[in-house]
Amino acid sequence: MSVVLRVEGVAKYFGGIKALDGVTLDIHENELLAIIGPNGAGKTTLFNVITGLRKPDRGRVLYMGRDITRAPPYKRAQMGIARAFQIPRLIYNASVMDNAVLSCLFGGKMDLNNSKKRVLEVLKLVGLEKKANELAANLTSPEKKLLEFARAVAMKPRVLLLDEIVAGMPPAEVDNIMNLVRKIAIGEKITVVAMVEHVIRAVKYADRAVFLHQGRILVEGSPSEVLNNKLVKEVYLGEIIE
Amino acid sequence: MRLILLNKHLSLIFSLLIVFVFILLRSIFPEYSQMVYFIVFYIALGLAFNIFLGFTNYVCFGYTVFLALGGYAMAHSIKWLASSLNPVLVFTIGVLLSSLYAGIVALLVGAIGLRLKETYFAIATIGLTQGLRFFIEGFRVWGGSEGLIVAGDIISNYGSEWLTTLSIEYADILVFSTAVLSIVITYYLLNSRTGYALLAIREDEEVANSFGINPVKYKLLAFMISAILGAFIGASKLLKDQAVFPAEAFSLGFTLEALVITLIGGKGTLLFPLIAGILYASLKYFLTTILPGFQLLIFAIIVIVIVELFPEGIMGWLKKKLRGRAIESILI
The missing domain is CATH 3.40.50.300 (P-loop containing nucleotide triphosphate hydrolases)
Incomplete structure (x- = not known):
C-alpha cells in the first residue's frame, strides 16, 4: 500500500508542554x-x-511525497486534505446546503452547479437530504455532527x-x-x-x-x-x- | 420560482432606484444640488465603508486615509497636468490616480495588517492615519502642512467657468457614480463565489481556511475595493473644495461618520446602509442648520442609544422584527 501522508519526526511545544514530541507516522x-x-x-x-x-x-509533513510543512x-x-472538527463549526445562519457547498466550491474547486449536485449526493449518504434547505442552527446536535462530516466529505478529499x-x-x-x-x-x-x-x-x-x-x-x-x-x-x- | 428570482434582485433595483431619484431631483431642481450632493456623499461613504466592515467584520479606523489619498491624487492630476491636458482628461486621470494611490496603500497595509485579528487591525489602522499625516507634514511632501490648493491652477489654465463646472458637475458625477458602483459591487458580493468566501471567513476564519479559502486574499480584495471607492469619494470632495489640507483630511471624522452609518444600518447588507446613509445625512444637514455645532453632541447621544438598545443596528433589529413577512425579502 502506498503512503499518502507521512508525518516525520514532528514536534510541537507550547511553552514547556510537549504537545508532540517526535511523532513519525505513515498513513496508507x-x-x-x-x-x-x-x-x-x-x-x-x-x-x-x-x-x-x-x-x-521540528519535523516535516509529506503529502503524496511532497513536503507541505510550510503550506x-x-x-x-x-x-x-479535509477535516471535520470535534465541535461542529458551521455557519449557523446559513442553510445546510450552503454550509457544505462552501467546501465543494473552494476545497473541491467545483463550480456552483456541480457543488450543489455533489452536496445533495453526500447529504443522501448521511441521511440529511431532507434538511438541505434547513438552517444549520435548527439541526439537532447529532445532525450537526453529521453535517460537519458531510461538509468534509463533499469536497472529495x-x-x-x-x-x-x-x-x-x-x-x-x-x-x-x-x-x-x-x-x-x-x-x-x-x-x-x-x-x-x-x-x-x-x-x-x-x-x-x-x-x-x-x-x-x-x-x-x-x-x-x-x-x-x-x-x-x-x-x-x-x-x-x- | 420567478418570484424568488425577482425578490433576489429587488434590493438591487430598489437601491438603484433611490439613487436615480436623487439624480432626477438634482437635474430638476439644480438649486438643491448642494443638499443632494451632501446626501449622496454619505450614501456612497456608508456603502463603500460597509463593503469592508460588513463583509469581513474588520474595522478600519484609518478609512479617512483613503479619502485623503483620493483628494491628493485628484489635486496632483490638476497640478501636474492642467497646463498640458484638457479638463476632462485631467479629471479622468485624477480618478485613475486616486484608485492607484488608495489601491497601493490598501495593498501594503492589508497584506500585513489583515493577518492580524480584528482588534489589532483596528488599532494598527489608527496609527496609519497619524503616520501618513505626520509624514506629509514632517517631510514637507505634497504641500506639507499647508496642503494643496488647486483653484488657482484651474482658473489660470481653464478659466473660472471650469472652476464651477468641476466643483458642481464633475464632483457630482463622481459621487453619484461611486454610489452606483458601490451598490452594484455590494450586490455582486452578496450573490457570488467571492461573497461565499467572505461569509465563511467572517463566520470562522480557521474553518474557511481549512476548506480551501485563502482568508488574506479575500479580505484584502474587500479592503482594496472599499479603499478605492473611498478614494473616489475623496477625489469628488477635492473637486468640491478645490483644496486638501492634511490636518482636516487625516482627521478621524469621516471614519467615525461611516461607523455611525453602519451602526444605524447594520452590516453586510445593501439597502440598510443606503437608507442609513440618507437618514444620517439628512439629520446632519438639518442639525447643522438649526443647531450649528451641536450636531456632534446629539450624534454622540444617538450612537450611545443605538449601541445600548440595538446592538445589531436599527435596521438589523427591524429585519428581525419583520422576519418571515413578505417585506423581508426586499430588505436584504
Whole structure:
C-alpha cells in the first residue's frame, strides 16, 4: 500500500508542554486509521499540524511525497486534505446546503452547479437530504455532527481527518456512525484518520490503530493488537469504564 | 420560482432606484444640488465603508486615509497636468490616480495588517492615519502642512467657468457614480463565489481556511475595493473644495461618520446602509442648520442609544422584527 501522508519526526511545544514530541507516522492510501490516547495526548495538535493550522517546531509533513510543512491550510485543503472538527463549526445562519457547498466550491474547486449536485449526493449518504434547505442552527446536535462530516466529505478529499466524530454520542449510535464512516470511506475511496472516543466500541471499525501518549506514538498495529497491548491497558484503558 | 428570482434582485433595483431619484431631483431642481450632493456623499461613504466592515467584520479606523489619498491624487492630476491636458482628461486621470494611490496603500497595509485579528487591525489602522499625516507634514511632501490648493491652477489654465463646472458637475458625477458602483459591487458580493468566501471567513476564519479559502486574499480584495471607492469619494470632495489640507483630511471624522452609518444600518447588507446613509445625512444637514455645532453632541447621544438598545443596528433589529413577512425579502 502506498503512503499518502507521512508525518516525520514532528514536534510541537507550547511553552514547556510537549504537545508532540517526535511523532513519525505513515498513513496508507485508503485505510481507516484510528488514533487513540488520553486527553492531552497530542491528538488535536497532530491534526492541526497535518492541516496546517499549526506549524511544527521540528519535523516535516509529506503529502503524496511532497513536503507541505510550510503550506497554508487552504492550499492543503485544495490538495485534498479535509477535516471535520470535534465541535461542529458551521455557519449557523446559513442553510445546510450552503454550509457544505462552501467546501465543494473552494476545497473541491467545483463550480456552483456541480457543488450543489455533489452536496445533495453526500447529504443522501448521511441521511440529511431532507434538511438541505434547513438552517444549520435548527439541526439537532447529532445532525450537526453529521453535517460537519458531510461538509468534509463533499469536497472529495483524498485524506479526511475526523476529530472525535463519536464523542458524546450514546454507545448504540457509535456503531451506526462508525459503520457509516467506513461505508463512505470505502465508497468514496477516502483515506480516513479518525480520533475516537468510545475506544473499545469504535476502534474495531478501523484497519489500523495508533496509541498516542504524551506527544509520542507508543503503540501501533491492528485494532486488537493495540487494544490488548499491556501499556495501552495500563495507561489508558484502565481508566475507561464502558 | 420567478418570484424568488425577482425578490433576489429587488434590493438591487430598489437601491438603484433611490439613487436615480436623487439624480432626477438634482437635474430638476439644480438649486438643491448642494443638499443632494451632501446626501449622496454619505450614501456612497456608508456603502463603500460597509463593503469592508460588513463583509469581513474588520474595522478600519484609518478609512479617512483613503479619502485623503483620493483628494491628493485628484489635486496632483490638476497640478501636474492642467497646463498640458484638457479638463476632462485631467479629471479622468485624477480618478485613475486616486484608485492607484488608495489601491497601493490598501495593498501594503492589508497584506500585513489583515493577518492580524480584528482588534489589532483596528488599532494598527489608527496609527496609519497619524503616520501618513505626520509624514506629509514632517517631510514637507505634497504641500506639507499647508496642503494643496488647486483653484488657482484651474482658473489660470481653464478659466473660472471650469472652476464651477468641476466643483458642481464633475464632483457630482463622481459621487453619484461611486454610489452606483458601490451598490452594484455590494450586490455582486452578496450573490457570488467571492461573497461565499467572505461569509465563511467572517463566520470562522480557521474553518474557511481549512476548506480551501485563502482568508488574506479575500479580505484584502474587500479592503482594496472599499479603499478605492473611498478614494473616489475623496477625489469628488477635492473637486468640491478645490483644496486638501492634511490636518482636516487625516482627521478621524469621516471614519467615525461611516461607523455611525453602519451602526444605524447594520452590516453586510445593501439597502440598510443606503437608507442609513440618507437618514444620517439628512439629520446632519438639518442639525447643522438649526443647531450649528451641536450636531456632534446629539450624534454622540444617538450612537450611545443605538449601541445600548440595538446592538445589531436599527435596521438589523427591524429585519428581525419583520422576519418571515413578505417585506423581508426586499430588505436584504
